[in-house]
Amino acid sequence: MIFTVIKSITSEQAQEVCFKKNYTIMKTILILLTFLTLTAINAQSSYEKGMNKAFELWKNNTPEEAINMFERIAKAEKENWLPYYYAAQIHITSTFGSKDAEAIESRLKKAQEYLNESKTIAKENAEIYIMEALLNTAYVAYNPSVYGMTHSAKVEQLYQKAKALEPKNPRAVLYHAEWKMGSAKFFGSDPKAFCPEVEKAILYFENETQDIPFYPKWGKNEVKRVQKNCKG
C-alpha cells in the first residue's frame, strides 16, 4: 500500500520533500505525515493524471501537445485503447475546415494508424468504429471527387457496425443521422426524415452511463448543430 502511494507522488512533490531533508527531523516527519494523508485521499494514478493533463492541453488550445501526451500514455499503457483513440480524434477534428491538403492527408493517415492500434487492443468496439466513420467523413469532406465514392460506403458501413454492437450509442445515432442528412441534401431529398433519429440520440445521451474512466461520452453539445437541419 505504502509503495503505491509513494509511486503516485509526482516529481514536484518529491522534490519538495527532498529539499526539506536538511530541516529538523520533526519538521520532515510532520510534512511527510500531512503529505501522506493528502495523497492517500487524493490517490490518483499516473494514468489518470496523464489523461487529465492531456485533456487540459486539448482544452487549452494546444492540441499538438495533447496528441503527444496521449501518444506517450498509449505507449505506457499497452492494454488501453483510449489514449490512441483520443490522439486520433484530435488529428481528425483538426482537419475539419482546413485547406492544407498535405497536412490533412498526413494527419488522417496518422489518425488511421492510431485507430488501427486501438483496434488491436479493443476488438469490435463501437466507439472506435464511430471514430473511424468520422475519419472517413473527413476524407470525403476534404476531397469529394477523389474520396466521395470509395469512402462514403465505408462511412455507412462503419456506422452500421457500431449500431449493431451498441444500438443505443448516442454518438453512433447522432452522427449517422447527420451523415444521412448530408447525403439526403446532396441527392435532393428531405433531411428532416432523420430528425426522429436525433431525438433518439438526445434520449440516449441522457441515459448514458459508463463506469470506465475517460470512456468517450462527448457529442451532446453537437446536437444543436445537427438539429439545425430540422428547422424551417
Next chain:
Amino acid sequence: MKLLLYLILLVFLFCTSNAQTTISGKVTDPAGTAIQGANVYLDGTYDGGSTNDNGIFSFTTTEKSIQTLLVSFLSFETFSITTTILEMKDLKIRLKEDVNSLDSVLLNAGTFSAGDNSKASVLTPMDIVTTAGAAGDFIGALQTLPGTSNVSEDGRLFVRGGDAKETNIYIDGLRVFQPFNPTANNIPTRGRFSSFLFNGTNFSTGGYSAEFGDALSSVLLLNTIDEPDQKKTELQLINVGLGAENTQKWNKNSLSINSFYLNLKPYQEIISQRIDWIKPYESLSGETVYRHVFDKGLLKIYGGLSYSNFDLIQEDINRINGINFALKNRNTYINTSYNGDLAPDWKISAGTSFANDHNDIKIDNTTVDNEDNSFHFKVKLRKRFSNRFKLNFGAEQFISSFSEKATTTDFGTFRSAFNNNSTAAFAEGNIFFSKKLAMQIGVRGVHNTLIDVTKISPRASLAYKTSSKSQISLAYGDFYQTAQQEILKYTADLEPEKSSHYIFNYLYQNNNRTFRAEGYYKSYDVLIKYNTNTPEFNSMYTNNGSGYASGVDVFWRDNKSIKNLEYWLSYSYLDTKRDYKNFPTKATPNFAAKHNVSLVTKYWVQDWKSLLSTTYNFASGRPYNNPNQSVFQNSKTKTFNSVDVSWAYLISQQKILYVSVSNVLGFDNVFNYQYANTPNTNGNFSRRTIRPNADRFFIVGFFWTISDNKTDNQLDNL
C-alpha cells in the same frame, strides 16, 4: 520511536530512489532546422515532453539505467535511441524524413495510376467509368490518356507507336491471356471484365518494372477490390443487354457474382449499320470473385466465363459478295492470388492464373477450330530492409499449349500446334536516398523453351524532386516479346522482338491541378518480318525488322478552377517508323497518327442531380498505302473527330438513368482504305473506305442498386 525511525529511513530511501535526471536536447530536420512540437519520451513511461519553437526539449525522469528514448513527429521517421539515462543530455537529434509520406518523390516515369491513393493517381476510380465514350469499358477511359493512339475501330490499347499486341494486361499481378472479346476486322472489341470488380489501375506507357515482361510497349495492371463494403444486389437494364450482380459478406469471406447478357440484334434493327449482319453480336458472360481474409493475408479467387458469337458478311474490294465471317468463342479464366505477411518485414504474393480459350471460326468455305490453354504461376517476395530500401524478387512460369485445325473444301485439313513455355526470374530494389531522390533498379531474366532463347533485360528509373510541387524522373529499360500465336504456329525459329525505352518525365502537382509532360525515345530491334500478306505456313520469316518511336505526351488535369467541373486534356505527339511484317521499307503504320488530342469534362449539376460528361477526341490523318503511288504508306486519311456525351441522372439515391451517345455531331470518320489487288481497266487500283459501322452509338440504361443502407449506387460502374 521505532515508527519515526522507519519514516526517516523511508524519506531517505525515497529521496535517493527518486533522484531526478534531466533529459534534454534538440530536434531538427535533416537540414538542421528546428522542429517544433516533436514528441520526445521514454518508451513505456509517462516521462516526456514536446519540443519548443527552437526544437529544444527538456524533462526529468526518475527512471534508472538503460532506457529507450523515442522522438516522433508527423511526416518523419520515429527516432529511437537506447542507452543509459545519464547519457541522454544535450542530445542532437536529426529526424529522418518519412519517405512514405505524401510529399515524397514518386517513381512514376511512364506510369498513370487510377486509385484511392491521391498521391500517385492522375485519375480517380470514378474516372475510369464515367468517361463519356468509354461505355462502361475501362479500356475506353485509358484511351483518353496521352501516349495512346486513337484506333477506335479496334478498341484495344495502342501505346507509343506500338501495336495492340505489345500491351499486356495483368489482374492482381497475374497475366490475363485473352483480355478482349474476339471480333472481326474493323469492329471494336471490349474488355472482358466488368469495371466494378476493380479499384486500382496502373497503366504504364513505358519503362515498367522488372516484374513484368513479354510486352514491348506497355502493361496495364488491374487490382480487384480487396473487400467489398456491403451486401448488395445491382441490376442493369440497357438497350443492348441486361445484367445482375450480387455481393454477399459473411465472417471473413465475401463473394460477388455477376452475369451479363448482350444482344445487339434489337438495336441493329432500329439503327442502320454499314455491316451486313447475319447474326448480330451476342454474348453471355459471368464472373465470380471470392475473397477470404486470413490473419496475415488475403486470398482472392476470380473466375470468368464468357461465350460469344456472331456471323456477318464483311465487305471486301476484291470480292463482290464480300466475305462471310462467323465466330463462336468460349473463354474461361481463373485467377487465384494470395498476398500476406510472411515474417516481420517480409511479404509474399503468390498466385496462378489459367485460361482456356476456344474459337470456332468460319471464313467462307474455311473452318478453323482452335484451342489455347495457358497457365501462369508466380511467386514474389518483398523484403523491407528499412523505409529506405526494399527488395522485390520472384520467379514465374508460363505454360501455354495451342492447337488448331483448319479445314477448307479445296485443300483438306491443316493442323498446327505448339507449346510455348517460359521461365522468368526478376529482382528489383527500391532505394530512397532522401525524400527528394529515389531510384528503382531491377533485372529480369527469361528463358523460353520453345525457341530456346534466354534474355536478360535491365530496368532502371530515377526520380528527383525539384520543388515541393514538381519533380523530374528518368527511366530506362529493355523489353523482349516472343512472337504471337499467328506466327508461332508456323515457325519456332524466331528470336524474341526487342525494344528499349528512354523516358524523361516532368510532373507538377498543386492543389488539385496536375501537369505532366513526358518525352521518350523507343527503339525496336529484331522485329519479325515475312514475305506474304499475312503469316502463312509457307512464308519466309526473318528477324530483320527494326524501327523507332519518339514523342512527347502532355497531360493537364484541373479539378479546381471551375466549381463542379473536372476536366483533363491530353496531347500526344508521335513520330514513328518501323520495318516489320511485310513492309517493303521503314514506314509509319496505319494505327499511328502523328497528333492525338483528348479533352474529357465532367460536370456535376446539383439541381438536376446529374453528371454530364463529354469527351472530345481528335487525331491527325492516319497513314495508309496507296498502290497508285510509288512510295509505300505515303498517303494520309483525313483527320478524326468525335464528340461523345453522356448523362447520368440520379432518379433517387439508388436508381440511375444513363444515356450516352458517341460521335454526337456525326463526323464522317475514315480509318483506312482497302485497295483492290489488281488494277482496273484504267490501270488504277480502286479502293473501299474503311469507316465505323455506324456513325453514332446510343446507350440507354437503367441501373438499380439494392442494399441495406440504401445509399450505394452504380455511378462508379457506368
